[in-house]
Amino acid sequence: MQRVLDSRIWPLAALAVIVVIAPLFFSSLYDYRIGALVFIFALAVVGLNLLMGFAGQVSLGHAGFLGIGAYAVAIGPTYFALPAWFSLLVGAVLSGIVAFLVGRPILKLKGHYLAVATLGFGVLVAIVLTNEADWTGGPDGMNVAHLMLFGWKVHGSDTWYWLAGATFIVGFVLAANLVDSPSGRALQAIHDSETAARMLGIDVARKKLTIFIVSAIYASVAGSYLALFDGHITPDVAGFLRSIELVAMVVLGGMGSVFGALVGAAVLVVLPQALTVFHDYEQATLGLIIMVFMIFLRRGIVPSLSAAFSGWRR
Amino acid sequence: MLSVENVTSSYGRVEALHGISLHVDDGEIVTLLGANGAGKTTLLHVISGIQPITSGSIRFQGTPFERLAAHVRVALGISQVPEGRQIFAPLSVADNLRLGAWSRTDDDEDIATDLARVCTLFPALKALSEMPAGALSGGQQQMLAIGRALMAGPRLLLLDEPSMGLAPNLVDQVLAAIRALKDDGLTILLVEQNARAALAIADRAYVLETGRVTLEGTAKQIQADSRVREAYLGV
Numbered sequence: 001m002q003r004v005l006d007s008r009i010w011p012l013a014a015l016a017v018i019v020v021i022a023p024l025f026f027s028s029l030y031d032y033r034i035g036a037l038v039f040i041f042a043l044a045v046v047g048l049n050l051l052m053g054f055a056g057q058v059s060l061g062h063a064g065f066l067g068i069g070a071y072a073v074a075i076g077p078t079y080f081a082l083p084a085w086f087s088l089l090v091g092a093v094l095s096g097i098v099a100f101l102v103g104r105p106i107l108k109l110k111g112h113y114l115a116v117a118t119l120g121f122g123v124l125v126a127i128v129l130t131n132e133a134d135w136t137g138g139p140d141g142m143n144v145a146h147l148m149l150f151g152w153k154v155h156g157s158d159t160w161y162w163l164a165g166a167t168f169i170v171g172f173v174l175a176a177n178l179v180d181s182p183s184g185r186a187l188q189a190i191h192d193s194e195t196a197a198r199m200l201g202i203d204v205a206r207k208k209l210t211i212f213i214v215s216a217i218y219a220s221v222a223g224s225y226l227a228l229f230d231g232h233i234t235p236d237v238a239g240f241l242r243s244i245e246l247v248a249m250v251v252l253g254g255m256g257s258v259f260g261a262l263v264g265a266a267v268l269v270v271l272p273q274a275l276t277v278f279h280d281y282e283q284a285t286l287g288l289i290i291m292v293f294m295i296f297l298r299r300g301i302v303p304s305l306s307a308a309f310s311g312w313r314r
Numbered sequence: 315m316l317s318v319e320n321v322t323s324s325y326g327r328v329e330a331l332h333g334i335s336l337h338v339d340d341g342e343i344v345t346l347l348g349a350n351g352a353g354k355t356t357l358l359h360v361i362s363g364i365q366p367i368t369s370g371s372i373r374f375q376g377t378p379f380e381r382l383a384a385h386v387r388v389a390l391g392i393s394q395v396p397e398g399r400q401i402f403a404p405l406s407v408a409d410n411l412r413l414g415a416w417s418r419t420d421d422d423e424d425i426a427t428d429l430a431r432v433c434t435l436f437p438a439l440k441a442l443s444e445m446p447a448g449a450l451s452g453g454q455q456q457m458l459a460i461g462r463a464l465m466a467g468p469r470l471l472l473l474d475e476p477s478m479g480l481a482p483n484l485v486d487q488v489l490a491a492i493r494a495l496k497d498d499g500l501t502i503l504l505v506e507q508n509a510r511a512a513l514a515i516a517d518r519a520y521v522l523e524t525g526r527v528t529l530e531g532t533a534k535q536i537q538a539d540s541r542v543r544e545a546y547l548g549v
Contacts, residue, residue: 182416189402189413196400198364201388201417201466 011259015172018262019165023158032157034273039164040225042265043171045249046258047218050175052247053256054184055211056191057107058115061122062246065095065216067129067238069223074144074233075135084147088224095220096213103212107205122243129235141234144227160229167225168262171218176258178214187211188256219246252293254300263301267293315340315501316361316392316470321370321380323360330356332525333370338470338503343496345504345512345533347546348522354505355397357522358472361503362394363387374470389417391469395476397505399459403448407439410447410458414465425465432461435491453484460491471495473504477511489515509546513537521546 019039026032048062072091076082082090106117129136136142147154154163178184189197190204198204227233236242245268253264271289275282297304316338323331331353338344346354359365361372363384372379374392382390393414402410411432415425433440436457442450447458456476463471473492477485485508493515496502506512513519519536521529529539536542 182412185405185409185413186416188405192402192404193396193400195364196396196402197413198384199362199388199394199396200413200462201385201393202413203383203385 011176012169012173015169015259015262019169023161029157032161034270036157036160036164036229037226038262038266038269039161039168040222040229041246041249041269042262043164043168043225044219044222044246045253045261045265046168046171046175047215047222048246049250049253049255049258049261050178050187050218051211051215052250053254053260054179054191055187055208057208057212058111058247059118059212059215060115060240060243060247061118061120061125062215062219063238063240063242064122064125065099065219066223066226066242066246067125067235068095068098069220069225070144070227070233070237071129071136072220073147073224073227074142077145078142079135084145084228085149088221088228091224092217092220095216099213099216100209103209107208107212119240119243122238122240126235126238126240129238136235139235141232144231144233146231147228154228160225164225164229167221171221172258172262175218179258183207248290251300252290254302254304257300257302257306260300260302267301315375316503317373318357318361319371319373321357321360321372322368323356323365324368329368330525331360334522334525334527336520336527336530338501341496341499341501342517343492343502343504343515345506345516345519346522347506347509347512347519347536347542349545350507351524352522353525354522355474356525358394358474358503358505362392362472364394385417388466388468389419391467392472393463393466393468393470394472395459395463395474397474398478399452399455401447401450401455401458401462403446405447406444407447407450407458408443410462411439411443411465414462415467418465418467420467424467428465428467432464435464435494436461453480453487456480456484456488457491460488464495468500470501470503473502473506475505475507477506477508485511509542513547 022035023032044066048059051057051059069091072094073084073087076087076090077084102121106114109117130139154160186197186202186207189202190207194204223237226237249264249268250261252267254260272282272286275285278285293301319335320333321331322329322333334357346357348354356365360367363382367380374390379387402413411429418425438454439458439461442454447455450458460476476488480488489511492502492504504512504516513533513536516533518532520527521536521542529536529542
């Protein structure tokens, strides 16, 4: 039994079951919409968690990459007559290149200094998206054409639910494999002691840069999905609050837990919807719940619960 | 094997090493003695490439070394056991050892042979291989740190304070292991505060004071030196 529980198949199977079972509890298309948003955000959070939870490098500007991905699928089809799926790829490549150029200088910074530098990057992207109104429509944003796949128009919250769910599973598997590889162990080594990692011959700067690029691509794809799903996009997608939200999802779900990404995203997407019954106190209640989570599950929801569970089983 | 000439290095504007020269020959254990802040750790870091060099030269097996990146130096055959062990606490003992072999390009069989050697040297590690490294005792962690460095397949091993914080019987165990490594043909540069223990296993020694070499000689000569006896051996 222990063997089965610890194997790599089990989280993947659990995830597939969650994706398939969840709609049984949906009562409207709106629920599918929420589900799709959970998976889209979870995709970005899985990537950010690789950077934060495994490599131990913080980014307060990851919404910048969300913005690049989102505007790629808006601008590509509108101005260059590119298909939306191709624009998504262009956005991912562009995000990777931007992450490379930005990451090289700023990943030398540590801790708070890195946090502020990444924050600056995120703000910069949001300002560019707001000010280049000729291309982006400025603060009002721009419309995004439907995604066409093999001559089939992807629309409707239920369709997006399945597409986002499937994409998240792919992103999850890639991340889980990375974590379980020598490269993944090297990232955890960097997190634990950068000096010791260097002494073992790990090229720390290069490893950090690589994972920064990977996490940027995750965010970019999520941003593209968000734009294609909503059909309209504003610079808020790249805003500071979005970056904070992504970080909160990582920490709440559990740093260093691939599964935690889904839980963190689910809590922060679903809770605000569920809390609308509190009307004026919605935000305050949300804040209170997050605080209670962090006080009682201080390592994040998934790692804290799994530690408690394995302690109880013994 | 290693020759260091007129090496200087600084932290910001404060120079920590003021022109250090030393050499380590094949198969030797050379120890660096000195008080806290004398520059021993800094010198090891300059040799392994963790701390940038300001001027001077380092040659390892005849190759100029001082401008190479740290990970290249590991691949060429230098590995360091850091001060305070710095094992990767959340990872398992086995994963720590696997990470030691990170820079190796030779085939898995050679790495497996080295893993077996590490397990023979430190039998405790084998029994604990699936434990998180953070759960090990101080002595076991030190053995893991040495084992991890050995997995890189070094020709020169830099050891920084391996006896720090260990109970006396464990200090003896660690020193015996270092001695065994030398008998296996490994060359070792050992930084140690426990001068008596270090001199007992070393062939030669250098005494560092505030970033300069003030004394050098065979372990016997250094042991007999009246200043050393007073300052470091407490006789």
